[in-house]
Each structure stands twice: as C-alpha cells, then as structure tokens.
Amino acid sequence: MRTIRRLVMAGAAVTLVAAVAACSGGSSGSAIGSGNGNGSPTGTKEKGGTVTMAWIAAAPNFIFPLSPATNSDGYNANLTQPMWPNLVYNGDGGASAVNPQESLYSSMTWGNDDKTISITLKPWKWSDGTPITSRDFAFSYNLLKANYQNWIDYLPGLFPTDVTSVSTPTPHTVVIDLDRSYNPDFYTEDVLGFVPLLPQHAWDKTSASGTVGNYDETAAGAKAVYAFLQKEGGDMATFTTNPLWKVVDGPWKLASFSTSGDYSYVPNQNYSGPDKPTLAKWINAEYTTDTAQLDALRAGGSLDVGTLPLNDVQQVAVLKSEGYSVASQPLPGVAAITPNLYNAQAGPMLRQLYVRQAMEYLINRKQIVSKVYAGYADPGNGPVPVQAFGQWASPLEKSGGPYPYDPAKAVSLLTAHGWKVVPGGTSTCQRPGTGASDCGAGIAAGHPLSFQLLYSSGQAAMDEQEAAIQSSEEQGGINITLKSEPFNTLVGVFGVCTASSHPASTCGWQLVDEGYIPFNLYPAGSSLFNTGGLNNNGGYSNPEEDSLINATEYGSSAQAFDQYEDYTAEQLPWLWLPLQSNVWVYKSNLAGFAPLNPISGGLNPEVWYYTK
C-alpha cells in the first residue's frame, strides 16, 4: 500500500472469507478468466424488484469520477463506481482480488524489466453504443497528466507522473511505459485500480454547449476540459439530467439523486459485461446515525439492506425474525496503536523494541475480539489482516503472530532490561544505561513506565477496547492513561513526527489509536512504516524495513511480501490490534448479496436478485 486512498465502505461476507489469491501480473503477464466470486445462491431467480440500502452519513457530492484534491468525500466512489468502474476492478466477490468479470481489460502483460505494461481492453461499449477504446484510456491519462495536482487520488511519484509515455497501437491496446520498474501486483492493484476509463467521445469538451473535440491532446486543452468536467461534476442539481453523466460503461445508470444523500440507480441496458443487473432498481438511502437505521430495520418494511452496529449484535435474533439475514465482512485494513518514537517523555522508552514487545504481549487480542467485538473482528496479529487478505497473510501471522498474549513473557522482558516490575502499579527503571540488560538510552533511573493513549471518542467499542488494553498492560506495571478526543480534534494534534521534525502542536502525543487504516488491494507497508513515509506518524525508521518495503513495491520476488510482513510484525513499528468487521443485515430472500466486495466502492448489486 502506497498510501491511504479514499475510504469507502463496502459490503459484507456471510463467512469470514479465506480469500483465494487471484493476483494478476507477474513478469510473464496473465490473461484473466471469468467467474464472479459472489457465491452461488439458491432459489428461483425473480426478475426485477427494488433493493433499498441504508448508508450512515455517507452522502456523495461529486459525480465526475476524478474528484478534486480538496474534495475528500470518500463516498463519491460509491456513487461513481457502479457507472464508471476502474480499469482494474478490485474485489472479486468476497475475495480481496482483482475481479475479472468487472475489470475493463482482458489481459495485462508486463515487460521490459517490469517497466512496460501492455493492456488489452475488452470489446465493450459505452451505454450509447460507442465502443470503449484505447482512446478512452488516453483521454483519462491526458486529463490526469495535466491536472494530477488537483486529483484526490494522486499519489506523489505514481500515476500519471511516473508514466513516460502512453501509446495506443490498436483501438483495444494500450502500452504504458513507466520511469522505473514496479512490482506488477502493487502497480496493477494499487495504482491502475484507481484509474477509470472516461468516454472521450462524449466528455472531451470545454463547455456544455461546445462540441466534442480532441482538446485533451494539449495541456491547455486538457486543463480546460478537466475544469469543465469538475465544475459540472459538482453541480448536484443536475446529476441526473446532465447529458454527460448519462454515458456510462458500468452496469448501472443514475436514476435519481437528492442533495440529502439519497440516490438510486436503474440498470444500464447496454452494459457489456456478463453480470447484467437483475434488479429493476437499487436505492441508496442516507441515514444520520446507525441508531436511526437500526430502528428502521426493526420496524420492518422500508429497508432491504443495512448495517448493524457491533454494540447491537444482540438484535440479530429480532432481525432474523423480521425476515433478515446477517453477514459479516472483514475489513481490508490494519488497526494499531501508533507509538510516538521521538516524543520527549515517552520516546526513549518506545524506541526500545523490548518495551514495544512487552506492550504487545500484554494486549489480550483474543479477548478483545470475543468480548468487545462479539467475535466480529480480525485478530490483528500483524500488519496484514488475515481474514480480509488471506492470500497475503504469512504463516506467522496466520498462526497468531509473533506476540500472542503472554503477561509472563512481558514481565520477563522488562525485568531482563532493568525494570522493577510492579504489577497493578507503575514499573520503574532500576538499571539505566545502554547495555543489553539495561533500560536503554535516554531512560533515567526511577523513570516510570507510563504513557498516555489518545483515541477517537464517540464509539463504545473503542472505549471498551482501550479500557481492556489499559487493564491488561497493568499486569506488567505499564501505566496507561486514556484520553479520548473527537476525531476531528484528534487529527489536529496527531501529526507526522520524526527525529528531526517535532513541532509541539502536533507531536505532543505519546500513543494514538486512530481506528484503522484502510488498505488497497495490495496490502504492503509503503508510506506506513518506511522512513519518511507520508503516514509514518510515529517516525519509525529502519533501513532493513525500508529495503523490504521497497522490494514489495519495486521488486518482483515472490518471497518479498512474506519477508516484509514477518519482519514488520516482529519489529512492531505499531502495536497491532484487532480490527472489527462490518456486520450487514439483508433481506433473506435477497440472493447473491454475500459475500460482498470488501475493497471496491461497487457492491456488485448487479449480481443480486430476489428469490421466489
């Protein structure tokens, strides 16, 4: 993972999926086959019907698939993905894999030492009957090349600035030359998985009344086109009437849109893909809170799909009696406590690996999963969630990770490094110094082993989790003071802090649990754990870690990922925590709903149908 893209809520899975690896790429190239991963439901398929699906505070506000840099509404992808899917469609049924059915290419071949990609597009058509061609990819590329700084999904150094040339030798072939070698898995899934194809024949214009041309072929023209499309893309009153947005290549067309956040789709009758929608309508209904949505589910009638807050899991029996089924969905991300390694007070202790190891040994993750999350959580054994990314999780992580709950080992580690351990109290350093059995550099005699843990307020599960951590850390005499802040206050004080950059206003924190960090399809650690990484808030810096991360992003060794993963799990740049799953509730006669796509904004409702 290069960095964090737009956060998108997605669907659920009936079972905790051990996702099957279906990775594209590799130096030899690969052709993708067929077969959507969404289950094989039983029952007689009923044509038509409407699904009303609840979303919690998830109103989109922008329809042009390339959102401006200042628009961070992650739910825009939910709105656009069903109409303009990306070239590489991430998430195949319940598997964290490329979806061969929905992706717009039929083959992708890497060559020239993994610096050149040859893509063959499927012979699909836009909804107005015009063929989808390589010109449409070039159009997307030209717009982004001229406007990448005003694209919310732009990642420094990556697409399109790492592209040296794009050529279109045939109407269905695109050749991309890159300025360096990349790991094909990384680039295919995490980079091209965010690039849509845009209808050049309809959108290459600079005003509503202007004619379509090849404006994108010059930088000035591309800027003008982009500005026009972004202006139109933000005009919510015209989302359903603007002719621009009627040309789609996904399975759905927008039927209605309300600025309050409600919107609906009808099938794109000219969709070229194999999974043509069976439903007649798909309504997305906005709810202010999960409580309001749960009340609507319990009252019966209006909702077909919704989510269930984990603190309401006991409502499952009631909902089942109302005709609903329940499905859980492991989230593709990593949950952790970030240690501020260069904080003046806590940094010297947190920089000691043995201290972090002792702290991790004292986190009873299994108990948190069962008691706090009612079993609906990934165990959090390391940097890769084993449930959402079964194909990437290493044997070490699958077996429980390097630091299973073990208070005795924690006490032993601390004692061996010169601490007077006071279970239930606060341990203190007895042997200052830098020797192998001393407390470590910068830790004075009598220094207390205590930290403040900052976390986002407003969620009962987070309160319970932090209280559990506080309690279990006490067994090693590690004193944790809890402080919760509203998320928007927390982000104001939770800066990226390194040894050389430590502004007091954003680096006063010691430990932070900010929730979870979502991964893209390729769950590597770039930007999270590498030196100077954009999201490396704690300032972790380790040349070996950097080298292993680079190998996952730029190399092509099959072992590189496991090596990175195990090393990171052991080195504890962050303290690993369980990651809660989504729990979905859906009408029992809605087939094909689960398992749902955990990655993409598209929930694949094109494969849903009611049964008689």
Next chain:
Amino acid sequence: MTGYLLRRAGQSVAVVIGLMIVTFIMIHLVPGSAARSVLGVRATPGRIAIFDSTYGLNEPLYRQFLTYLDQVVHGNFGTSYLLQEPVSTLIAQRVPKDLVLVGISTALALAIALPMGIYQAVRRDRLDDHLLTGASFTLYSMPDFFFAIVLIAIFSVQLHVFPPEAPSATSLGGILADPRALVLPVVTLALVTLASYSRYMRSSAIEVLAQDYIRVVRAKGVPERLVLSRHVLRNAALPVVTMVGLSFPNIIAGAVIAEEVFNYPGMGLLMYQASTSHDFPILLGCTLVIGVATVVGSLAADISYAILDPRVHYGRG
C-alpha cells in the same frame, strides 16, 4: 411604534454583526486546522496548501472576515468545506424541516401548556395539580433522546403505528404530505418543551389570579370561563411569550437529538456536524441565521406584549 421598530432593527443589525465577529474569532481559535480536518490526518502539505488557497484560509484573519462579510452582504454564505455545497443551499434545505418540526412541536406544546398551567393554578395544591406537577417534572427531567427511543420502541417497533423516521422530503409541502411520519418527532420535542412552558404558565397564572382586577371581574359576576380566558390567560401568558421568543436557539440545539434519532437532518444536526469538522462556512451561516431568528423572535415577543397587554406602548419615550 414605527420609531421603536426602526431603533430595534438598528440594534438588531449591530447585534448580528457583533455575533458574527465573536463567532468568527471563536471558531478560528479551535485547535487544529480545517484542511487537516477535512482532508484527513494523512493530508500532504501540498494538498493542505491547495485547500487553504482554495478557501482563502492562507489570508490574515481580518481579511478573511472582511471577505466573508462582503460575501454575506451579496447573499453568499460561502461553500461548505466538507459537503462541497453552497451554505445557503444547505440552510435552505434544512430550514423548512426545522420550521415544521420546531413550529408544530412548539404550537402543540403551547396548546397544551397554557390551559394546563391555568388549570393547575386554579386547582392549586389539589390532587390533580400535584399529579400534573409530578408529570411535568418527570417530563422536564428526562432527556429527549429517551422519549424518542421509547416512542419508537412502542409505536414503531412493537405496534407498527407510526414510522421510525421523519419525512425525508426537503420541501415544506413534501414534509407536510407525510403527517404520520411527523408524529413521533413532534411529540418528542413537544413533551420536552411542554413541561417548562406549563410550569411558567402555572406560576404566572397563580400570580395573576391573586390580582385585584381579577377579584373585581369576578365580583361583577363575569363567568369563570371568561375570567380565565380573557383576563388570566392574556396576562399570565406574557412571560411565556418572552420565553418562546428567546428560546429559538435552544429549540434548534435541542432538536439535534430528535433529528439524529428520527433521521431528520435539520439545522441542528448540520451545525453539530460542522462544529466537529471545522466546517467554518456552515457554522457562520447557521449562526447568522439563528442569530437573526433570535433577534426577530425577541422583537416579535415585544410586539406581542403590546397586543396582549394594552398598557404596554412603545415609542412614547
């Protein structure tokens, strides 16, 4: 009267401008930055710079305020950082919702509280007065979200009589077209305000009932029904009128819970969400609208005084 109204209008403008200045300064004193709040903890410096430049946040504070003032004078409240919509549009969508919810619930509360307060005053210290006092205190001391949840549990989940959601339409007509969906949120808010109004009314009516002019009216043989409706109600209602006129901000704030529970996004929820995400344009816009409404409410209360109490005259020095 005209002179009085003009003076009050002038004062109102000064009050609203003062309110804007204070609000503007206070929200910019909140720790953290709007850019980081909107773009997230991992926003790059480059993206933060684009954000600040787009919204003029890189300008000195006084210049930002003057720009905002200029925009407001021209009817532009700015664009929400988070929702990416003009603030005037957002407010226009939500005001009808609040007008309906707050208006109907306040009217319902007054319709019950005024006669109830007089009834209690007349029946002072008797069993029914004690029962109603107990009921008022019970309602007053219970949080509105509790009412909302209980009402939903009984009337939506168990009995399926009323829907658990308020109308989702944004227009006045659309909202009123679904009266069943309005019942629970209106009753929730009315119950909360009813308790305080009735207590004020009871106290005020007890005071009025002890006045000499009431004794005179009764001595003249005026029927008790007319005594209460013509003389007690008008005079005793004066403090409640003042209270209603000034309570608009509180009702909006109090409506947040009802808006959340009943999935009815109005001004209260809009302001709350903006306050937790540094969405300054929304905060300023809503503050301005509520400030104006409060000033107008206060003015309306004063005018109502003159109508309810002939002894009150404005504009005579």
